[in-house]
Amino acid sequence: xxxxxxxxxxxxxxxxxxxxxxxxxxxxxxxxxxxxxxxxxxxxxxxxxxxxxxxxxxxxxxxxxxxxxxxxxxxxxxxxxxxxxxxxxxxxxxxxxxxxxxxxxxxxxxxxxxxxxxxxxxxxxxxxxxxxxxxxxxxxxxxxxxxxxxxxxxxxxxxxxxxxxxxxxxxxxxxxxxxxxxxxxxxxxxxxxxxxxxxxxxxxxxxxxxxxxxxxxxxxxxxxxxxxxxxxxxxxxxxxxxxxxxxxxxxxxxxxxxxxxxxxxxxxxxxxxxxxxxxxxxxxxxxxxxxxxxxxxxxxxxxxxxxxxxx
Numbered sequence: 001x002x003x004x005x006x007x008x009x010x011x012x013x014x015x016x017x018x019x020x021x022x023x024x025x026x027x028x029x030x031x032x033x034x035x036x037x038x039x040x041x042x043x044x045x046x047x048x049x050x051x052x053x054x055x056x057x058x059x060x061x062x063x064x065x066x067x068x069x070x071x072x073x074x075x076x077x078x079x080x081x082x083x084x085x086x087x088x089x090x091x092x093x094x095x096x097x098x099x100x101x102x103x104x105x106x107x108x109x110x111x112x113x114x115x116x117x118x119x120x121x122x123x124x125x126x127x128x129x130x131x132x133x134x135x136x137x138x139x140x141x142x143x144x145x146x147x148x149x150x151x152x153x154x155x156x157x158x159x160x161x162x163x164x165x166x167x168x169x170x171x172x173x174x175x176x177x178x179x180x181x182x183x184x185x186x187x188x189x190x191x192x193x194x195x196x197x198x199x200x201x202x203x204x205x206x207x208x209x210x211x212x213x214x215x216x217x218x219x220x221x222x223x224x225x226x227x228x229x230x231x232x233x234x235x236x237x238x239x240x241x242x243x244x245x246x247x248x249x250x251x252x253x254x255x256x257x258x259x260x261x262x263x264x265x266x267x268x269x270x271x272x273x274x275x276x277x278x279x280x281x282x283x284x285x286x287x288x289x290x291x292x293x294x295x296x297x298x299x300x301x302x303x304x305x306x307x308x309x310x311x
Contacts, residue, residue, distance in 0.1 A: 022085045022112045023060040028053065052159070057119055059112070062086050064142045072219050073226055085112040090146070096121045097152035120150075125157045 010016075031052040066083050067090050088109030095105050107117050118124040130147045132140040158164060 020062050020066070020082055020086070022062065024112070024115060025058040025060075026115075027056040027058075029056075030054075055118070057115065057124075059116065059119065061089060061112075063139060064090070064146055067142050072223050084110050088113045089116070092116070092120060093146060093149045093153065097149040121153055121155060123157055124155055126155055 031054070033050045033052070062083075062085070064086060066086060071087055089112060091109060092105065092107065092113050099105055105121060107113050119126050128147070128150050130143045132143055
């Protein structure tokens with residue numbers, strides 16, 4: 001619960017940050033045991049204390065579909081830190097799957113690769129779970145490619161108790177002492193061969209460095225082109241935004257004029273209705289007056305007839 005609560009839930013214009021971040025759960029267990037007296041070779045009857053430290057790392061990496069895009073273009077578009085973890089892990093798996101024994105592998109690419117020093121190519125039993133999504137052939141292909149690389153990585157799991165650590169320390173001191181003695185001792189030929197091998201490795205590394213610098217220059221040129229293209233797209237986007245704002249202003253003005261016209265039309269309809277009512281009232285009054293006049297004429301005619309009869 002604490003891990004889920006501490007995981008970021010923020011979003012930006014590229015989606016949720018948790019979809020591009022790595023979640024790490026670490027559990028460390030320390031076991032202290034007392035061995036039998038005299039078992040450690042120290043002599044006497046005192047007991048020896050064994051300390052065994054175990055670590056469990058559960059690492060949830062983001063989806064690897066982002067690896068299908070160009071890294072430089074992705075850095076220009078989304079920044080240099082948003083997808084750094086998954087890219088560093090991909091580079092580390094590629095180097096470990098293609099390197100020979102004794103080759104140096106760069107673990108300092110990101111914080112997650114530093115935590116995976118024992119998980120990949122180190123002193124650990126590692127179990128990888130790779131998920132495939134239905135309807136996503138590109139992401140599934142990248143997951144299978146990462147699975148194939150992980151199958152080629154060799155780990156060296158041993159029990160790291162205090163005796164093993166002491167023995168390794170002893171061998172390391174002897175190796176350092178032998179490296180200091182060999183150039184001045186009788187085995188100068190072996191040291192010369194080691195020096196030639198070292199010089200050959202240095203030359204190969206210099207060649208690799210030159211190639212990487214050339215590739216970096218090409219990436220820099222491509223990056224500059226992408227930056228220029230992005231600036232042009234931003235300028236076009238700003239123009240579109242400005243034109244959209246102008247269109248919205250014109251739309252608002254037209255709506256206001258439409259409301260004014262509608263108001264005037266309603267007022268005309270009200271006036272027309274009032275005039276029609278006035279005309280109908282006038283016609284009704286005229287009809288009533290005509291009926292009264294006709295009644296008066298009939299009464300006059302009746303009077304005239306009676307007068308005629310009387311005469």
